[in-house]
Amino acid sequence: MPLLEITGLNVTFAGMEGRAHTIRNLDLSIERGQRVALVGESGSGKSVTARTIMGLLPKNRVKIDGDIRFAGIELNDATRKQLLGVRIAMVFQDPSSTLNPVFRIRDQLDAIARVAGHELDRDKTIALLRSMAITDPERVLSAYPFQLSGGMAQRVLLSAALMNNPELIIADEPATALDAEIQQRSLELLSSASRAQGTSVLLITHHMGLVRDFADIVHVMYAGEIVESAPVEMLLNSPAHPYTQLLVKSVPRLSADELPVGIDGEPPDYLNPPTGCRFQPRCPIAQHSCSEVISMKILNRDQHVRCVLPH
Amino acid sequence: MLTLKNVSKVYADNTVALSNVSFTITRGTTLAVVGESGSGKTSLARLIVGLESPSDGHITFPGSAPDEAHRTGRHVQLVQQDPYSALNPSKTISESVRLPLVVHGLPNGNPEIEKLFNHVGLSPQWLDRYPSELSGGQRQRVAIARALAASPELVVLDEPTSALDVSVQAKVLRMLVSVQQEFGLTYLFIAHDLALVKSIATTIAVLYRGELVEIGPVDDVFKTPKHRYTQQLLSSISVIDQLDAALKPSWPQHVSEDVEPPTSGCLFQPRCPFAVARCHAKATLQPVGSNHQHTCHVPYGSS
Amino acid sequence: MNIDFNRTKKHWRRFQRNRASVFGLSLVVTLLVVSTLAPVITPYPSHSGAFVDVDRAYEAPSTRHLLGTDAVGRDIFSRLIFAYRTSLLLAAVVLVLAVPIGVVAGLAAGYQRGLTETLILRVTDIFLAIPSLVLAMAILGLFEPSLPMAMVAVAFGWWPWYTRLVYNLTRSIATEGYISAARVSGARPTRIMLSEILPNCSGPILTKMTLDAGFVILLGSSLSFLGLGAQPPTPDLGTMVAQGAPLLPDVWWPTVSSSLAIVIAVLGFNLLGEGIRDLFGVDV
Numbered sequence: 001m002p003l004l005e006i007t008g009l010n011v012t013f014a015g016m017e018g019r020a021h022t023i024r025n026l027d028l029s030i031e032r033g034q035r036v037a038l039v040g041e042s043g044s045g046k047s048v049t050a051r052t053i054m055g056l057l058p059k060n061r062v063k064i065d066g067d068i069r070f071a072g073i074e075l076n077d078a079t080r081k082q083l084l085g086v087r088i089a090m091v092f093q094d095p096s097s098t099l100n101p102v103f104r105i106r107d108q109l110d111a112i113a114r115v116a117g118h119e120l121d122r123d124k125t126i127a128l129l130r131s132m133a134i135t136d137p138e139r140v141l142s143a144y145p146f147q148l149s150g151g152m153a154q155r156v157l158l159s160a161a162l163m164n165n166p167e168l169i170i171a172d173e174p175a176t177a178l179d180a181e182i183q184q185r186s187l188e189l190l191s192s193a194s195r196a197q198g199t200s201v202l203l204i205t206h207h208m209g210l211v212r213d214f215a216d217i218v219h220v221m222y223a224g225e226i227v228e229s230a231p232v233e234m235l236l237n238s239p240a241h242p243y244t245q246l247l248v249k250s251v252p253r254l255s256a257d258e259l260p261v262g263i264d265g266e267p268p269d270y271l272n273p274p275t276g277c278r279f280q281p282r283c284p285i286a287q288h289s290c291s292e293v294i295s296m297k298i299l300n301r302d303q304h305v306r307c308v309l310p311h
Numbered sequence: 312m313l314t315l316k317n318v319s320k321v322y323a324d325n326t327v328a329l330s331n332v333s334f335t336i337t338r339g340t341t342l343a344v345v346g347e348s349g350s351g352k353t354s355l356a357r358l359i360v361g362l363e364s365p366s367d368g369h370i371t372f373p374g375s376a377p378d379e380a381h382r383t384g385r386h387v388q389l390v391q392q393d394p395y396s397a398l399n400p401s402k403t404i405s406e407s408v409r410l411p412l413v414v415h416g417l418p419n420g421n422p423e424i425e426k427l428f429n430h431v432g433l434s435p436q437w438l439d440r441y442p443s444e445l446s447g448g449q450r451q452r453v454a455i456a457r458a459l460a461a462s463p464e465l466v467v468l469d470e471p472t473s474a475l476d477v478s479v480q481a482k483v484l485r486m487l488v489s490v491q492q493e494f495g496l497t498y499l500f501i502a503h504d505l506a507l508v509k510s511i512a513t514t515i516a517v518l519y520r521g522e523l524v525e526i527g528p529v530d531d532v533f534k535t536p537k538h539r540y541t542q543q544l545l546s547s548i549s550v551i552d553q554l555d556a557a558l559k560p561s562w563p564q565h566v567s568e569d570v571e572p573p574t575s576g577c578l579f580q581p582r583c584p585f586a587v588a589r590c591h592a593k594a595t596l597q598p599v600g601s602n603h604q605h606t607c608h609v610p611y612g613s614s
Numbered sequence: 615m616n617i618d619f620n621r622t623k624k625h626w627r628r629f630q631r632n633r634a635s636v637f638g639l640s641l642v643v644t645l646l647v648v649s650t651l652a653p654v655i656t657p658y659p660s661h662s663g664a665f666v667d668v669d670r671a672y673e674a675p676s677t678r679h680l681l682g683t684d685a686v687g688r689d690i691f692s693r694l695i696f697a698y699r700t701s702l703l704l705a706a707v708v709l710v711l712a713v714p715i716g717v718v719a720g721l722a723a724g725y726q727r728g729l730t731e732t733l734i735l736r737v738t739d740i741f742l743a744i745p746s747l748v749l750a751m752a753i754l755g756l757f758e759p760s761l762p763m764a765m766v767a768v769a770f771g772w773w774p775w776y777t778r779l780v781y782n783l784t785r786s787i788a789t790e791g792y793i794s795a796a797r798v799s800g801a802r803p804t805r806i807m808l809s810e811i812l813p814n815c816s817g818p819i820l821t822k823m824t825l826d827a828g829f830v831i832l833l834g835s836s837l838s839f840l841g842l843g844a845q846p847p848t849p850d851l852g853t854m855v856a857q858g859a860p861l862l863p864d865v866w867w868p869t870v871s872s873s874l875a876i877v878i879a880v881l882g883f884n885l886l887g888e889g890i891r892d893l894f895g896v897d898v
């Protein structure tokens with residue numbers, strides 16, 4: 001049984017201008033110990049997907065259909081209260097907005113420990129901070145967030161996420177607001193810690209380089225749909241979906257003399273999305289059959305593609 | 312084109328942003344300035360466009376006395392990182408773009424604005440719209456159009472595409488390159504993504520904690536980096552295939568902690584696994600190869 | 615300045631969703647219309663001046679006199695409508711005087727920083743430290759009390775609030791990219807303050823002006839209650855409350871009706887102001 005299983009997720013936002021069918025028929029599963037990346041550009045719906053899992057979407061304007069199960073348990077308000085912070089942990093983008101500036105680190109970590117029903121174990125916490133490459137854990141524990149550098153604060157956040165030995169960590173654009181080197185380092189730490197504990201990781205990002213280094217399986221999102229899923233090497237070396245191909249080609253390369261080409265056009269309006277493939281208007285090899293609803297095809301054993309023309 | 316001589320910048324709270332930086336940019340080329348946060352690259356940009364004045368040293372444009380005239384906004388312009396802060400939300404796109412023209416009394420009617428839009432790949436339909444209706448990539452194009460409006464000679468680009476998606480970034484960069492060729496512009500390009508720098512820059516300058524540690528033709532510096540910090544920077548480039556991975560130097564697994572800067576010599580010592588006693592000596596630029604200089608006491612590739 | 619009709623329609627639709635704000639808007643509009651048309655629509659327009667009919671004094675509310683008559687036989691309802699004129703005029707003049715001064719001071723302090731900022735802020739602090747009613751009373755104590763003097767006195771204490779509001783807004787707007795872009799393009803500080811920064815303050819300023827209208831009316835009424843505002847026989851809400859006070863509780867209608875009139879005005883402007891605030895998503 002997968003650790004996290006999302007089936008048939010559809011998320012629609014109701015606004016003044018109409019209904020935006022943002023997430024369409026999304027299926028995603030994460031096995032135990034697996035590191036899964038959900039990759040997409042802005043507006044692709046990857047953050048909405050993460051927030052749906054975590055239950056962070058406003059209730060009154062959003063309609064959510066579909067099934068989300070964690071270890072077989074259906075995720076709803078009640079179950080989330082028990083699972084979040086204990087069996088499912090989250091790491092966000094910017095430590096300065098996640099850590100409360102008026103409380104010391106040890107008090108904030110203590111609060112997290114209490115969510116799991118016990119108090120802060122000072123020795124275990126110090127060992128954990130040390131394992132996150134924090135050389136002076138005592139000082140960090142009694143410090144306030146503003147006294148820590150960006151990198152240090154990020155590692156404190158990682159420690160907070162790992163503290164209660166979660167089974168799944170959801171990292172939504174982790175450390176995007178910080179320097180590339182710090183981002184790389186924090187993901188390295190997260191990756192090795194999760195490997196050691198057998199924790200699954202759902203990494204949400206737009207950064208292909210991080211995906212290569214820190215994911216086993218990649219799902220590519222475009223306009224609210226998963227258009228391709230594959231093991232990471234396969235996706236980067238032989239992408240099947242035209243969007244993935246263009247996306248991978250858009251990443252600047254050391255080995256290239258010229259700039260990448262990019263992708264023409266804009267993503268579709270969620271208020272009026274095309275019925276068939278949502279990438280069709282921008283696709284260089286679009287055909288008539290692309291206007292019909294397309295389901296995920298199995299290309300070869302591990303690669304799935306939502307396209308009429310896989311190659 | 313532009314010369315900096317011994318430029319330093321110290322802020323009111325005594326933080327040293329830049330320390331004794333000197334370099335020259337040749338007209339028509341692109342100088343990429345790289346470094347992590349705290350390196351001083353943003354201060355450098357602000358000094359060059361005239362938003363701030365150096366505490367020490369001179370910034371000179373050809374044909375003007377040191378430190379004068381470039382503040383008028385006709386010689387130098389700026390494109391900033393955040394497209395969502397770049398445009399006044401209460402003004403239409405055309406009002407924002409025509410500002411430099413209005414300020415300098417240049418023709419600023421719709422035909423002129425449309426021509427600018429054309430250069431940056433924007434449809435004239437956006438003329439009377441408000442920024443809230445545009446995407447990040449489109450806003451950045453508007454910011455570039457505005458920067459080009461009064462025909463500057465030097466454009467300072469402060470990470471102009473780092474807030475954009477990769478597919479959009481590629482298009483905007485291509486547009487920047489073609490505009491540069493068309494108008495003979497000189498670019499000072501502050502970058503975070505080094506792979507990008509390789510494709511777009513002529514020369515690269517590496518800043519560390521306010522000091523210039525290496526400068527040279529981009530191919531030379533990438534192929535044979537000298538300063539250890541450059542080596543670390545290059546090693547941390549995020550790559551997506553083996554081919555690229557093979558092209559970058561390695562860096563030992565080293566825990567870099569936030570430490571106090573050293574009292575003398577090279578500022579990189581605390582983080583450098585190769586530091587030796589002579590690194591305490593003052594760092595000066597040494598030449599290596601043509602136009603390539605660095606300040607390292609134990610350069611990469613030696614011993 | 616372009617008026618984009620699509621945007622205006624969108625704003626109206628959003629505003630409409632809040633019933634309380636629409637109610638406030640209708641109250642305010644009604645007051646404005648009614649007071650403008652006072653000479654035409656009131657049953658006894660002449661009662662707004664020096665009119666005396668002692669036989670009709672202290673008449674209770676009836677069909678002839680909707681809110682009864684006062685001590686000298688004047689129709690209270692008509693006088694209230696005229697009194698609204700006085701109050702609304704007071705609010706308008708006070709804001710017209712106070713807002714430009716306050717806004718300009720706030721812009722200068724927030725953008726220029728340095729000595730200008732310190733000077734302006736300290737002066738603002740001094741004014742803010744004195745309660746508006748006390749300040750107005752002090753000023754009025756130096757001169758003959760009258761409506762125009764009352765307007766000046768209230769405006770004197772009102773401008774600093776706008777300075778503080780605009781100062782804070784300017785400080786945060788000044789860090790935006792488009793301000794640096796304007797500076798780099800060669801725009802002078804005056805242009806930047808008036809043309810780049812000020813339009814982005816219009817939402818909060820408008821909100822505050824609307825909310826303030828009610829409070830200015832309240833303050834003005836307090837002053838005239840103390841005899842420091844409009845002088846008799848000019849109809850004025852505060853004066854009418856004061857005149858009716860000794861007659862309570864038997865002859866309740868003069869005081870109660872004029873007090874309620876004040877409440878209605880303040881309520882209307884408050885509700886409207888909150889609606890405007892929600893519309894702009896403003897933190898005032």
